[in-house]
Amino acid sequence: MNEDAIAAAKDVMHRHVRALNARDAAAIAETLHFPHFRLAGETVKIWETPDSYLNDFHARAGDSWGHTEWGHLRSLQSEAGKVHLDVMVNRFDKSGQPLVSFRSLWVITRIDGVWAAQMRSSFAQDARQ
Template identity: 35%
Template sequence: MVDANALFIPQQDSIDETAMTLAALACIDGFTACFNARDLDGMDAHLHFPHVILSGEQLVIWERPGQLPASFFDDLTRDTGWHHTAYQEKHAVLVSPRKVHLRVVYSRNRADGSVITLHRNVWIVTWQDGRWGIKQRSY
């Protein structure tokens, strides 16, 4: 059982907000590079598990890697014409010890660069087990 009071007491680590933000941004850039390379294992390597996705009001929790089907990218390309994903904006909105909340705006694009969809999300990147990883994504 988690001490409920401890959940709401901020940790008192001294933090270097700039360094933490740069590390979190490098993590999501690595994730997106793997996404664009159609590398499911590489994507999972940039996540922390359990991994939380809040899509609209639907909460999804991935307990372990390997949750996307092997056909994910083939299906995405066939169904939407997706070729690559590109960021329009990414910046930290909250930095706290071992955690950075990022507002990200990115597009899913066709090969000619035209935009299929535009996404505005909040992603939470955490320092856990000696590395930065994406812990939660809200769509």
């Protein structure tokens, strides 16, 4: 395991959830490589731009979404330029009550010296996830 890569990948994830919860579009975009890919069930979604990603996230999370927390971030594999993370995603409504929890595999890569999420595969139970 490459500890420096793991630390960089976890930093990306912490910055991503902070930016997501702050609804900071520019900061979210800094944590993702584009195009960005997501496999949920048998469907692959490709976001070509930050705007396309943000519009889709809000549609998936729903109007009652308040914030997201990572239940865990566990490194599964790593090398100098790529890390696979086992992630537990916990979403809460605006009053702090749980909405949904699901596991996801995130792939964090270093491209041109920048660490960001390149893709993920989700076990979300609902199409809105």
